[in-house]
Each structure stands twice: as C-alpha cells, then as structure tokens.
Amino acid sequence: MYRLALNMLFGDRAKLAMLLCGLAFSALLMAQQTSVFFGIMSWTYTPVHNIRAPIWVSDPMVEQANDAKPMRDTDLYRVRSVDGVAWAAPLHTSFLQARMQDGNFKLITMVGIDADTFAGAPAVLSQGRIEDLRLPNTVIVDEWGAQLMGRVTKGPDGKEVVIPLKVGDTFEVNDLEARIVGICKVRRAFTGGPFVYTTYDRTKLYTLGARRTLSFMLVEPQPGVDPAKLCARIEADTGLKAWTSETVIWSWSDLSLARNTFWWFWKNTGIPFSFGTAVALGLFVGIAVSGQTFYSFVLENLKYFAAIKAMGAGMGVIARMLLVQAFTAGLLGFGLGVGMAQAIGRAMIEKGMPPFVMFPQIFWATLALVLGISLVSAIIGIIKVSRVDAATVFRG
Amino acid sequence: MSTPAAHAVAVRTRGIDMFFGDGETKVTALKQADFEANRGELIMLVGPSGCGKTTLLSVIAGTLTPQTGTVEVFGQRLDGLSQEELTTFRRKHLGFVFQSFNLIPTLTVLENVMVPLLIQGTAQAVAVAKARAMLEKVGLKGREEGRPNALSGGQQQRVAIARALVHEPSLLICDEPTSALDKDTGAQIMQMVRDLSRSPERCVVVVTHDHRIFRFADRIAEMEDGRIRRVVEDASLLDTNHL
Ligand SMILES: Nc1ncnc2c1ncn2[C@@H]1O[C@H](COP(=O)(O)OP(=O)(O)OP(=O)(O)O)[C@@H](O)[C@H]1O
Ligand SMILES: [Mg+2]
Numbered sequence: 186m187y188r189l190a191l192n193m194l195f196g197d198r199a200k201l202a203m204l205l206c207g208l209a210f211s212a213l214l215m216a217q218q219t220s221v222f223f224g225i226m227s228w229t230y231t232p233v234h235n236i237r238a239p240i241w242v243s244d245p246m247v248e249q250a251n252d253a254k255p256m257r258d259t260d261l262y263r264v265r266s267v268d269g270v271a272w273a274a275p276l277h278t279s280f281l282q283a284r285m286q287d288g289n290f291k292l293i294t295m296v297g298i299d300a301d302t303f304a305g306a307p308a309v310l311s312q313g314r315i316e317d318l319r320l321p322n323t324v325i326v327d328e329w330g331a332q333l334m335g336r337v338t339k340g341p342d343g344k345e346v347v348i349p350l351k352v353g354d355t356f357e358v359n360d361l362e363a364r365i366v367g368i369c370k371v372r373r374a375f376t377g378g379p380f381v382y383t384t385y386d387r388t389k390l391y392t393l394g395a396r397r398t399l400s401f402m403l404v405e406p407q408p409g410v411d412p413a414k415l416c417a418r419i420e421a422d423t424g425l426k427a428w429t430s431e432t433v434i435w436s437w438s439d440l441s442l443a444r445n446t447f448w449w450f451w452k453n454t455g456i457p458f459s460f461g462t463a464v465a466l467g468l469f470v471g472i473a474v475s476g477q478t479f480y481s482f483v484l485e486n487l488k489y490f491a492a493i494k495a496m497g498a499g500m501g502v503i504a505r506m507l508l509v510q511a512f513t514a515g516l517l518g519f520g521l522g523v524g525m526a527q528a529i530g531r532a533m534i535e536k537g538m539p540p541f542v543m544f545p546q547i548f549w550a551t552l553a554l555v556l557g558i559s560l561v562s563a564i565i566g567i568i569k570v571s572r573v574d575a576a577t578v579f580r581g
Numbered sequence: 582m583s584t585p586a587a588h589a590v591a592v593r594t595r596g597i598d599m600f601f602g603d604g605e606t607k608v609t610a611l612k613q614a615d616f617e618a619n620r621g622e623l624i625m626l627v628g629p630s631g632c633g634k635t636t637l638l639s640v641i642a643g644t645l646t647p648q649t650g651t652v653e654v655f656g657q658r659l660d661g662l663s664q665e666e667l668t669t670f671r672r673k674h675l676g677f678v679f680q681s682f683n684l685i686p687t688l689t690v691l692e693n694v695m696v697p698l699l700i701q702g703t704a705q706a707v708a709v710a711k712a713r714a715m716l717e718k719v720g721l722k723g724r725e726e727g728r729p730n731a732l733s734g735g736q737q738q739r740v741a742i743a744r745a746l747v748h749e750p751s752l753l754i755c756d757e758p759t760s761a762l763d764k765d766t767g768a769q770i771m772q773m774v775r776d777l778s779r780s781p782e783r784c785v786v787v788v789t790h791d792h793r794i795f796r797f798a799d800r801i802a803e804m805e806d807g808r809i810r811r812v813v814e815d816a817s818l819l820d821t822n823h824l
Contacts, residue, residue, distance in 0.1 A: 186699050189692060196687025196728075492683040495644055497672025498700045499665065578644065579635050579679060579756045 186498070190506035193486065194513060200482065201514075207478030208518020208555060209525065211471030216526040216543060216551045218467030222460045224542040229450040230443035231374035233430050236276065236296070236305040238403035239412050241428040241442050242419060249446035251376065253278050255397035256425065263423045264402050269410040270419070274304035276401040277388040280378065283334065284357040291334050293381045294374065295358070297388030297398065304403045307382065313352045313367025318384055325367035326350055330379020358391045375450070416440050468554070475558045479514060483507065483566030490566070491573040500571050507563045507570070515559030519552050590653075591752065591784035592618040592641055597650035599636055599807075610636040611647065612807040620655075621781040623774070623797060626788045627819070628804030634788040635756055637804070641786060642675055642754050643667040655751045655784075672700055676745030678774070680757035682737045684729040690716065690740050691725040697748040715743040719773060735766035739773065746777055753778050755787040759794055771797040792816065 195201055227234075232250045233241070242264055244254035264273045277297030282290045298305040298318075306315050307325065317323055326334065328349075334356065335349040350356075355364045363381065371380055383391065388398050404427070406415045416427035428442035439445070451457050490503055523543075530541035599611035610633045618624045626634045639645035640652055643659050644667075652659040655674060659667065676697070677683075684693050694712035703711070716725055719739040721732075729737050738758060745753055755774065759767030771787075771794045778785045787798070795801060795816035803810045803819060813819060 188705070189688065189696065189699060192689075192692060193685060193687045196685075200687075488683065489685045492677075492679065492685075493696060493700070494668075495642070495671065495677060496697050496700060497668055497670075497675065499668050502700065578677075578683070579639065 186502055186506055187509050190509045191513060193489070193506075194510045200485070204478050204482050204514055205518045205521060208475045208514060208559075209521035211473075211475035211558075212519045212522025212551055212555050213525045213529075214467040214474075214522075215471040215554060216523050216547055217529065218464045219547045219550070220526060220530055220541050220543040222464045223544055223547065225375075225460060226447060226450065226456065227432075227542045228373060228375040230432060230446040231372045232278065233443040233446065234432055235307065235371040235374075235380070236298075236403065237308065238274075238304060238430055239406060240404035240416060240419070241430060242273070242402040242404055242423075243400070243426050243428070245424060245426045247426055249449040250442050251374075251446065253400035255395070256399045256402075257397060258399055260399065260423065260425060261402060264404060264419060264425070267415075267419050267422045269407050269415045271405040271407045272302065272304075273402045273404045274299035274302050275385045275399050276305050276403055277385055277392075277398045278400045279388070279392060279395075279398075280376070281358050281381075281391065283363070283379075283381070285334060285336075286354075286356065287336060291356075292378045293330070293334075293358070294376060294378045295388060295391060296380055296382045297385040298382060299403075300384040300386060304405075307369035307371050307380075309370040310367045311370055313365075315367065317366035318382065320364075320366065322362045322364050322387075323366040323383065324363040325369050325382040326365055327369050327371045327380040329373055330381065331365075331368055333379050359393050361390055363391070413440055472554065472558055475515075475518065475555060476562060479511060479559055479562035480565060482510075482514070483562055483569070487566070487569055487573065488578075490570045491578045494570060494573065495578040500567070503570055504563075504567045507566045508560070511559035511563035511566075512556060515556045519555040522555070523548060523551060589619045590617060591620045591622070591655055592616065592786065593651075593653045594637070594640065595651045597637070597640060597647045597652070599633070599640060599645065599647040610807055611640070614640075614650070614804075614808050616641075616802060616809050618784050618786055620784055621779070622799045623778065623785040623787065625795065625798040625801045626786065626804060627790070627795075627801055628810070630790075632804045633807040634804055636807075638754055638756055638786065638788050641752070642677070643671055672697075673748075674751045676748070676750035676753045678738070678741050678745045678753070678755040678758045680760055682729070682734075682741045682761070684737055684740055684744075686728060686730050688729075689726050690721065690729060690732070693729060693740055694744045694747050697744060701748060703748075712743070712747055715747040716740070718777065719743045733766075734762050735770060738762060738766075738770050742770070742773060742777070751783055753783065753785040755785065755789075757789055757791070758787060759789065759791050764793055767791060767794055768797075792819075795819070 230250050244256050247254050261273055261275055279295050281293055281295050283293045284290055300319055303315055311328060331350040332347060335347040337345055337347055340346040350365055352365050355362055392398060406412055412429050416429060419427040429440045431441050432443040494503060533541050594614055594616045597611050597614040600607055600609045602608055614637055628634055640647050691712050694715055695708045698708035698711060719742055721739055729740060759770055762770060774785060775797050800812055800814050801816060802812045
C-alpha cells in the first residue's frame with residue numbers, strides 16, 4: 186500500500202510540482218531569512234573570527250569583541266607571567282579616519298598586531314607579504330576595504346567604476362602616510378568599515394600617541410593546558426577578563442567571546458527586532474504556504490481515501506499512507522528549498538552581500554518545521570478520513 | 582432447526598431503524614426495514630429519491646451502523662461488530678461499484694484494480710497477476726498502464742467492476758452503477774456484472790433508478806419511506822410512475 190501511496194503522490198506531475206513548489210518555497214523562505222539574519226548577526230563577532238587566537242584578554246569592563254577599553258602595556262607582562270601561558274601578544278583596534286588621495290575621508294578599523302609574532306594577522310593574503318608590515322609606514326588592507334576605499338571614476342561608457350586600492354597605493358591617517366603592502370581576505374564586520382592592519386607599535390603613531398593602545402591581548406596556552414582553565418587562572422591572577430575564541434554562539438560556555446558578543450548585540454541593539462520581523466514573516470508565510478498546499482493535496486485525495494476505507498482498509502493503513510505521502514513531499518520540498526537557499530547564499534557570498542550563515546541548527550530547524558507542517562496536514566487528513574461517512578463514499 | 586431456505590439467504594436485515602441527527606434536524610432514513618437477498622441472486626433496490634436506498638446499502642455494507650435491528654451477511658451478524666471487525670469484514674467479503682466510479686486518477690488502471698488485494702496484504706506479484714487477469718475478463722487488456730481518465734465512462738466502470746471483483750468477494754454492492762452511462766453502455770455493464778457474479782456463493786445488490794436495466798434483476802425490491810414496500814420478480818409489475 187505504501188508504494189501505492191507514493192504512486193498517488195507522484196501520479197499527477199503537475200499537482201506534485203505545485204505541492205513541491207509550495208513546500209520548497211517555504212523551506213527556502215525560512216532557511217534564507219534565518220540564514221541571512223544569523224549571517225548579519227555573525228558579523229558582530231567578526232574580530233574573533235579574523236584574529237585567530239585561542240584566548241583573548243581584555244579589560245574587565247569589556248562586554249563584547251567590538252568594545253575596546255584600553256589597558257596598560259604593563260598588563261601584558263602580568264599576563265605573560267601567569268602559569269600556563271606560552272605567549273601573549275598585544276592587539277590594538279580603533280576606528281580612525283583615513284584621508285584618501287582625492288581628499289575624501291573614510292572611516293576605517295585599524296588593527297595593530299604584534300610585529301614579532303604577527304599574532305592576529307589575517308590568514309590569507311591575496312597580494313603582498315605579511316613580513317612587509319615591518320617596513321616603515323606600511324599597512325595591509327582587506328579586499329572589501331580596498332574596494333570601499335577605491336577611487337571612483339567614469340568608465341568609457343560613462344558608468345561609474347571603482348578602482349580598488351592595490352599594493353603601492355597610499356593614504357593618510359592623522360597626517361601620517363600609510364603605504365599598502367598587502368591585500369588580505371578577511372570576513373566583513375558589522376561596523377562595515379575597511380580593516381587596515383599595521384603593527385602594534387605603529388598604531389601609537391597613527392593614533393597620535395594615545396596613552397593606552399592595548400585593546401586586547403592574544404594568548405596562547407602552553408601545550409596541554411586547557412584554554413577554559415587558563416582563562417580562569419588569568420582572571421584570578423590579573424583581575425582582567427579572559428575569553429575563549431570558539432565561534433559557537435549556541436554553546437553554554439560563558440567564556441566564548443563570540444557568543445558573548447552575539448548575545449550582547451541581541452540584547453542591546455534593535456537589530457534582532459528589525460531583522461527578526463523579516464524572519465518571523467518568512468516563517469509565517471512559509472508555514473502558511475506549505476500548510477495550505479499540503480492540506481489542499483490531502484483534501485483532493487479525501488474521497489479516494491474514503492473509498493479505500495470503504496473497501497476495507499483500516500485507519501492504521503490509511504494513516505500510514507498519508508504520513509508516507511506527507512513526509513515524502515515534505516522531504517523533497519525541504520531538499521529543493523534548502524538547496525536553493527544554499528545556492529542563493531553562495532551566490533550572495535561571492536558578491537559579499539548580504540551575509541549568509543546557515544547554521545546546522547537552521548538546517549535542522551527548517552527540516553523540523555517543514556516536516557512538522559506536513560505532519561500536521563497529514564494528521565488533519567487522517568482525522569478527516571476517519572470522520573468521513575459511508576454516504577460520502579457512495580455519493581462520490 | 583435451519584431450513585434449506587435459510588441456507589440460501591445471503592443478506593438479511595430485520596427491523597432496521599436508521600436516523601441522522603436529532604431534535605429539529607432529525608431525519609429518519611430507514612424505519613423497520615426488512616430486506617432479504619438470496620445466494621446466487623442479483624437483486625435491485627429501487628424507489629423514489631430519498632427513500633433510503635443508499636442508506637440501506639450502507640447498512641448492509643457495514644459502513645453505517647443502524648440504531649436498531651439486525652444485519653446478517655453470509656451468516657455473519659454485523660450488528661455488534663466493532664469498527665475494526667467491520668473493516669475486516671468489508672475487506673474480505675465485499676466488493677463496491679460506485680456511481681462516480683471512485684477510481685484514483687493518479688494511479689494506473691492496473692494499480693486501481695490492485696487496491697483491494699493490497700489492502701488484504703496480497704504480495705505485489707500475485708496482486709499484479711490477479712489484477713491483469715481480471716482486467717482481461719472485463720475486456721480491458723492492453724489498457725493496464727493507462728490512467729483511468731484516459732478511458733471512456735463505460736471503460737472506467739469496467740475498471741471499477743474489475744476492482745470490485747478481483748478479490749472474489751461474496752457480496753457485490755453497486756450504487757447507481759449505470760447512471761453516469763448511456764443506455765447501451767449501461768446494459769453492457771449490467772450484463773458483465775451479472776455474468777461475472779453468477780455463482781451460488783455470491784450475491785449482488787444493485788441500487789438503481791435506471792429502469793432500462795431492471796431486466797437484469799432476478800428480483801426487484803421496491804422501497805418507500807425507509808422500508809421495503811414489496812418485492813417483485815418482474816419489472817413490469819412495478820408501478821413505474823411511482824419511481
Ligand atoms: N449522512 C446523512 N446525514 C443526514 N441525512 C442523511 C444522511 N444520509 C442520508 N440522509 C437522509 O436520509 C434519507 C435517505 O437517504 P438515502 O441517501 O438513503 O436515499 P436514496 O434512496 O439513496 O436517494 P437517492 O435516490 O437520491 O440516492 C434522505 O432523506 C437523506 O436526506
Ligand atoms: Mg442514493
């Protein structure tokens with residue numbers, strides 16, 4: 186009978202296509218909206234992502250990764266002396282104005298990394314070498330930033346074109362020259378501005394000799410030392426705050442800087458609400474569309490199920506037939522929808538906009554929702570068939 | 582002591598009362614309906630619209646349970662059976678032919694005929710073979726893989742007959758089997774029902790308005806206001822104005 190149930194489902198290609206379109210569309214909508222939402226939200230902890238270090242140490246008042254409360258340079262020595270620390274490197278982050286060749290100003294995120302260890306340096310350079318940062322007045326700009334800071338001119342066809350910055354180009358920060366020696370690939374940040382990497386010591390010049398420039402310390406534990414335990418020891422010994430760097434926002438670990446950053450933005454900004462309404466709308470429309478399409482499929486087949494029932498099929502068999510149909514349609518629709526969402530997401534990542542992060546949780550939640558909707562429709566169908574009386578069968 | 586006549590009885594109802602709803606909207610469909618059909622017989626149920634033909638048929642088929650009275654089909658009492666037992670009973674002993682065919686449009690002709698066998702749990706290969714043989718009997722060899730909607734009305738009703746008989750039920754129940762068909766096709770269909778079901782182990786009950794097919798009946802039971810008014814052996818004895 187289950188083969189028949191599937192044949193009933195696949196028998197009418199046009200209706201099946203409609204059904205799958207409805208289910209796929211809603212799966213797409215649900216997965217897409219939530220993925221973009223979490224993509225945007227994941228931009229909040231971009232620093233943790235880009236600057237790969239096992240442990241971050243900050244001022245105790247710091248609540249999240251975009252929040253710099255500078256510490257004293259001497260704090261570095263205190264951290265280095267904590268038992269279990271292999272090394273600790275300074276990190277500077279600040280928002281500064283860059284003056285471009287054409288006189289325009291652009292807001293940048295300056296990242297100062299330790300010139301000896303290059304701890305926190307970008308993983309991938311598409312142009313140049315990281316070592317060239319040791320030359321005077323040099324910086325490395327990220328690809329997206331090179332585009333943002335690029336020169337706008339008119340092309341031969343009159344359209345505006347952007348000529349991105351490249352190695353050798355220069356700009357100024359606080360009247361000090363910055364010469365580009367490399368272009369790197371990093372993830373974009375919530376704040377949107379270009380990342381300009383330089384050495385930690387040079388940031389003191391670019392920030393006009395700010396008294397304190399130590400935003401974070403990057404710490405590597407000695408081999409075999411558990412990062413979470415080391416965090417606790419650093420906090421106890423120095424009174425500073427120590428974070429682990431896993432970018433799992435769903436973890437229960439209160440130590441994760443990424444997780445704390447994510448949820449800080451969740452609680453303290455309007456972003457979840459403004460994007461959340463789009464997500465909720467996507468979910469709502471998705472549930473409505475897929476529920477509606479599957480339900481109408483069930484209704485169309487109601488009289489045939491009633492006939493099958495009259496012919497002596499028990500409700501158990503009919504229920505299982507409906508469930509087989511519902512779950513098959515649900516799975517196919519889900520596969521198509523999430524596949525499309527992935528494809529669209531990929532295409533968008535290529536263009537850099539908007540961000541798209543399909544957490545496994547989104548995948549499973551969408552699957553659960555689509556199957557849940559199919560299940561509910563099937564149950565409604567089962568109830569309807571069980572209530573159908575003989576008169577209906579004979580009248581047809 | 583059971584008489585030989587009692588053995589000959591295939592279907593017997595006694596004192597059936599059946600009403601729908603209650604209070605203001607209460608409709609009495611059957612009152613004290615006593616009906617009998619014999620083994621090897623094709624009996625027709627006729628009567629004006631709303632007199633309770635379909636309701637009586639449903640009671641005999643075990644798809645409706647009357648408020649009072651007894652129903653006996655091939656020696657099996659249906660009153661007192663649970664829904665589950667009734668379902669099992671229908672599965673084994675009943676074949677249905679509906680007015681609107683009720684073929685499943687998304688299944689092939691062959692698959693439609695296989696349904697009663699698959700409900701019984703017959704193995705796929707056996708079901709295919711039996712359904713093919715049955716379709717050949719109703720003259721639809723070669724149409725097995727087509728869809729019901731590609732067939733004419735008469736052909737569709739032949740598929741329905743194949744489906745109703747493929748599992749060799751004792752009782753064949755037909756509600757208005759010819760009302761969607763033209764005169765000649767209707768006659769062909771009735772001829773087929775009669776030929777295929779002529780057996781002492783079988784009984785056919787046909788509800789119809791269609792006086793053109795009365796001649797296929799062994800006996801005709803005339804219904805009026807929820808009861809059997811009389812049973813005749815010759816259609817010419819019926820008061821046709823009344824129908
Ligand atoms: N499910 C139901 N709910 C309420 N009333 C019903 C139901 N089924 C039948 N009836 C009523 O019971 C009476 C008998 O109906 P039934 O369908 O048995 O008549 P019939 O003789 O088959 O009529 P027709 O020739 O029009 O098919 C009618 O008055 C009908 O309205
Ligand atoms: Mg009727």
